[in-house]
Amino acid sequence: MAKLRTRKHKVVLARSRTGDAGITVILFILGLFMFLPMYYCVIQAFKPLDELWMFPPRFYVMKPTVKHFKDLFTLMSDSMVPFSRYIFNTVFTSVAGTVGHLFIASIAAYAMAKIKFPGGRIMFTTVRTSLMFHQTVTAICSFILMSTFKMVDTYWAIIVPAWGSTLGFYLMKQFMESHVHDSVLESARLDGASELKTFWTIAMPMVKPGWLTLIVYCFQGLWNQGASMYIHSEQLKSLNYAIGQITAGGIKRAGASAAATVVMMMVPIMVFVITQSNIIETMGSSGMKD
Amino acid sequence: MSQKTAKKRAVARKDMTRMQWTWHEIKRNKVAYFMVAPYMLIFTCFTVLPVVLSAVISLTDFNLLEWPNFVGPANYIRLFLDDDIFITACQNTLIFACIVGPASYLMSFMVAWFINELSPKIRAVVTLIFYAPSISGQAFLIWKTLFSSDRYGWVNAWLLKLDLIPKEIAFFEDADYVMPLCIVVALWTSLGTSFLSFIAGLQGIDKAQFEAGAVDGIKNRWQELWYITLPNMKNTLMFGAIMTITSSFGFGGTVTALCGFPSVDYAAHTIVHHLDDYGGMRFETGYASAIAVILFVIMIGSNMLVKKIIAKVGS
Numbered sequence: 199m200a201k202l203r204t205r206k207h208k209v210v211l212a213r214s215r216t217g218d219a220g221i222t223v224i225l226f227i228l229g230l231f232m233f234l235p236m237y238y239c240v241i242q243a244f245k246p247l248d249e250l251w252m253f254p255p256r257f258y259v260m261k262p263t264v265k266h267f268k269d270l271f272t273l274m275s276d277s278m279v280p281f282s283r284y285i286f287n288t289v290f291t292s293v294a295g296t297v298g299h300l301f302i303a304s305i306a307a308y309a310m311a312k313i314k315f316p317g318g319r320i321m322f323t324t325v326r327t328s329l330m331f332h333q334t335v336t337a338i339c340s341f342i343l344m345s346t347f348k349m350v351d352t353y354w355a356i357i358v359p360a361w362g363s364t365l366g367f368y369l370m371k372q373f374m375e376s377h378v379h380d381s382v383l384e385s386a387r388l389d390g391a392s393e394l395k396t397f398w399t400i401a402m403p404m405v406k407p408g409w410l411t412l413i414v415y416c417f418q419g420l421w422n423q424g425a426s427m428y429i430h431s432e433q434l435k436s437l438n439y440a441i442g443q444i445t446a447g448g449i450k451r452a453g454a455s456a457a458a459t460v461v462m463m464m465v466p467i468m469v470f471v472i473t474q475s476n477i478i479e480t481m482g483s484s485g486m487k488d
Numbered sequence: 489m490s491q492k493t494a495k496k497r498a499v500a501r502k503d504m505t506r507m508q509w510t511w512h513e514i515k516r517n518k519v520a521y522f523m524v525a526p527y528m529l530i531f532t533c534f535t536v537l538p539v540v541l542s543a544v545i546s547l548t549d550f551n552l553l554e555w556p557n558f559v560g561p562a563n564y565i566r567l568f569l570d571d572d573i574f575i576t577a578c579q580n581t582l583i584f585a586c587i588v589g590p591a592s593y594l595m596s597f598m599v600a601w602f603i604n605e606l607s608p609k610i611r612a613v614v615t616l617i618f619y620a621p622s623i624s625g626q627a628f629l630i631w632k633t634l635f636s637s638d639r640y641g642w643v644n645a646w647l648l649k650l651d652l653i654p655k656e657i658a659f660f661e662d663a664d665y666v667m668p669l670c671i672v673v674a675l676w677t678s679l680g681t682s683f684l685s686f687i688a689g690l691q692g693i694d695k696a697q698f699e700a701g702a703v704d705g706i707k708n709r710w711q712e713l714w715y716i717t718l719p720n721m722k723n724t725l726m727f728g729a730i731m732t733i734t735s736s737f738g739f740g741g742t743v744t745a746l747c748g749f750p751s752v753d754y755a756a757h758t759i760v761h762h763l764d765d766y767g768g769m770r771f772e773t774g775y776a777s778a779i780a781v782i783l784f785v786i787m788i789g790s791n792m793l794v795k796k797i798i799a800k801v802g803s
Contacts, residue, residue, distance in 0.1 A: 217709055225602045225614075228595065233617050235676065238642070239630035254645035306527035315517035316510050321528055328535050329730050330791040332738030334760050335784045338767040338776055339538035339545065342552075362530030365681070393519045422625040424741075427768055438625065445626075463624035467616075470623060474612055481681075481688035485723025486730065 266453035288437035295360030355428035366412035407476035563778035592678035600686035682728030689724030
């Protein structure tokens with residue numbers, strides 16, 4: 199009885215005051231380390247030129263201005279290839295890559311998580327192993343293969359590899375394994391639903407956090423894509439690359455460059471803010487057995 | 489396979505050989521193969537095949553133009569005996585990965601653990617603060633502004649103002665500072681996927697276990713961490729470790745953006761840079777493939793090693 203009572207009153211967990219204080223201090227220091235550069239990055243974009251070149255630099259803005267954002271758009275309209283083209287390139291590859299990846303990877307994840315078939319385990323182990331090495335290892339030979347398939351210097355060179363990316367697939371498979379119950383699928387199969395139909399009408403609606411996560415990961419990767427060794431034509435290059443060209447202009451473009459950085463980083467951050475709870479839920483089943 | 493299932497199978501397929509049974513299962517699950525086919529095809533083309541191809545090409549003198557000749561292990565011999573820069577690159581990569589990897593892993597875990605008991609709203613905000621740098625694209629270049637080589641760089645400005653240095657330090661052009669700075673920036677951007685998985689993993693532990701632990705005489709949070717928390721999230725720890733190790737070997741792009749290529753005196757030259765140099769600029773594809781194979785072996789090797797270590801946690 200004594201044990202039960204302590205549990206009910208929730209006075210159980212051993213936490214010392216000094217421990218709490220220590221943790222708060224460490225967390226605060228680490229938080230400053232992470233936050234201050236971010237903050238500085240944002241306020242740089244709002245500093246008028248005389249404040250950008252002020253000695254010593256300030257961690258606050260006295261006369262905030264949006265001039266740099268305007269400059270950025272002026273610079274954009276001066277570029278050789280119309281800027282809308284870069285925006286289109288990035289938006290198009292991001293959307294096409296993400297949508298394709300969502301379908302192709304989820305359907306494969308479903309089959310591997312919920313159907314037992316010879317070879318399934320080996321396939322999954324291979325994909326999982328590929329999480330252990332970085333893409334740089336495969337870059338050169340991917341290039342050779344792409345030129346064999348005549349994909350170099352087309353949108354395909356960006357989109358198709360994204361369809362086959364591994365992290366989204368892995369998280370989806372793990373999430374399906376733990377969140378789609380076999381009994382539900384069994385009854386659907388008994389009712390005569392085909393595997394495809396079961397996947398689409400039963401399994402997919404049950405793993406919404408899973409596909410949000412997959413979308414976010416794939417989208418972030420494609421959105422932040424800079425210059426790629428697979429693309430040479432100026433008309434096909436990404437927004438990130440184009441903005442990099444603007445900011446490479448040196449001192450006189452410091453303001454516009456700061457504004458560009460802020461514009462570019464706002465998108466993934468907003469996406470994360472909206473989807474955070476779903477992503478964390480998906481990560482709950484990311485664990486790697488054996 | 490356990491005896492029980494073996495027996496069950498044996499009954500179901502008593503008239504068949506192993507081959508026939510497998511064939512039967514393949515036919516029965518035909519649809520599954522159609523479902524995995526598109527993904528596996530692309531995955532094989534852009535991940536498996538390149539690795540295999542690298543291993544083959546690394547034994548030739550391929551240069552993208554002429555038909556390759558087989559040269560045996562010559563590329564590897566040249567790498568280790570004739571290429572001083574490669575040895576520097578190896579050292580830098582190891583220093584980099586051995587500091588950034590564990591530090592980022594520990595930081596991810598500590599922060600996730602610290603914020604675990606905060607209320608959900610505050611936790612979401614703190615998560616964003618720590619996670620944002622890793623998804624903000626070019627934002628890490630702000631470190632270049634902070635450590636700029638003129639007096640408008642924040643660090644130089646204050647060091648000058650407080651009379652600690654006689655004149656500006658060109659941080660990113662000085663071999664003494666390049667490496668430590670790159671490590672700091674890498675750490676700053678490193679709280680990514682593993683961090684999120686730790687937060688989720690900690691949230692997923694059954695609260696009753698902690699309460700039971702407290703009743704059973706767990707005295708402080710450190711004991712709780714070691715005896716309850718860590719053993720309960722071994723799988724997450726494993727996943728986090730893999731994500732951290734993989735990214736800590738692949739920071740090449742960040743370093744190039746910070747200190748240019750090649751970095752001063754090759755002070756921040758890593759294997760990834762060496763690979764880019766030979767593969768992307770000099771088109772010595774055979775040689776570059778050998779570098780890629782070595783990088784591949786190092787990454788897989790360190791992942792395996794860490795796997796063994798994590799298996800020991802809490803036991």
